Amino acid sequence: MSDLHFYNSYTRQKEKFESITPGYAGLYVCGPTVSGESHLGHARPYITFDVVQRYLKHLGYKVRYVRNITDAGHFEEEGRDAIDKVGEKAKLEKLEPMEMVHKYTSLFHHGMRLFNCEEPAIEPTATGHIVEQISMIQTIIEKGYAYEVNGSVYFDVKKYAQGYPYGKLSGRILEDQLETTRELDGQDEKRNKVDFALWKSAPPEHIQRWISPWGEGFPGWHIECSAMSSKYLGETFDIHGGGMDLMFPHHESEIAQSTIAHGHPPVRYWMHNNMITINGKKMGKSYNNVIKLSELFSGNHPILEQAYHPMVVRFYILQTHYRSTLDFGNEALQGSERALRRLWEAYDVLKKLSHPGTTEPKDENLDRQVSAWIAEFNDFMNDDFNTAKVIANMFELAPVINGMKGGQIAGGALSLATFTLLQENFKLFIEDILGLQPLAVAQSNKLDGIISVLIEIRADAKKRKDFATSDEIRNKLLKAGITLKDEKDGSVSYSLD
């Protein structure tokens, strides 16, 4: 089997993955800012890195997956202006940061569960690590790469750039930055516009504030990730992930801060997922084209023709390589829904199939082909987590599976060994690694009993050639969202929408 390779955004090439501590892998992913409800765009990184994390585990790594919650900083919430203008009114009418943070964190977790994203090992919050952040800022000041102005602390990017490759990750040149911004920036407290805040002095009306050596204030956006990732994963860790839009300034700043504070770069491999677009434009607040997760799942949005199941969204995302943009569209989502249904049905069939136990395949070519498709599951994942190709192979296997059930393919066409391999690996990849689930959740026993009764009545009617009655039962059940299928062997199966 080949080794895991994936694209390192820092070096801009695919590299073989070698963890710092053999057998262990550290993964840090920038989590959400919980000042608003998560949207479809947020689903991409968390699903992408959930699969990364699952696959690393499959390869035998003991994974520590850390994903933060950004609950400190300069929050903007819908309606915040109105609330702030109320100013000195009753306490209950004021925005309580903890309340908002709690609400959106809960919603985020709910969304993650629906997407079947496994929980990170550690989910640190920025507000819970103020001490660590202050300490790191102090170190940077001591080393001479940060300065204080009016209670705020800024990182001296220009000085840093003299000794370190600032801009390498995001591919920008400091000189350009300085030139394009200099004239706009006469009155700022920063020495250069490119400098970024490590700590911000809080104006009196700012509600989130902590005591620091520089007065009351709150941490800058970038420092939290550096402080928390180094605390839980070490000063140098394996993989840092996040959306491409975070490369600059966020990730670039993280590198600079950590490099000064710890004396070496923080991350071995940088991974960035691409954006989800809608009508070709990135989904984001500034474009006013956001589809929130709750809207997506309920279909309650002008752009949406229907509601979409979380698993359809997960499948849709995994059908595309994580480094490509993914354009949202109703037709595409609907296609994914049908595709996932078909795939899952084949998987269900496979689980129930039995094998005659013959060790020699009756159809050597098919046996060889099936073995190859299965072997490729690993190869594709090892090549930059190509979930799209894994899924394509599953669709190659689906007709084989269905054919074995339908009789188009003979019972012992595959050897017992290949058949077993197929069963094991299909489960492994579709459930454990891609993390997919069936669309219709397990029906209750009672419902099962009721439908069985109806199926019996219908079978009686059919026996009497009373097709009017049998069709009526089937059609009415269909309207209720239950599809009956007359199987070739005379049995009847059903599925829920």
Next chain:
RNA sequence: GGUCGGAUGGCCGAGUGGCUAGGCACAGCUCUGCAAAAGCUGCUACAGCGGUUCGAAUCCGCUUUCGACCUCCA
């Protein structure tokens, strides 16, 4: 304006030099009381123009066009 990345059949999307994914949709056939499902078959595209090559969607150049980042952003 600067930097970077795209442009693949009706739609979504893999794919980096020859073997030309996959899904959805569509059409025909088989099975079937009829359906549904399933199976089989068909649909062969790579923005345009040059160039390199025995051979290019894939490499190079130009053009057109879309987008991302440069400010909070997954």
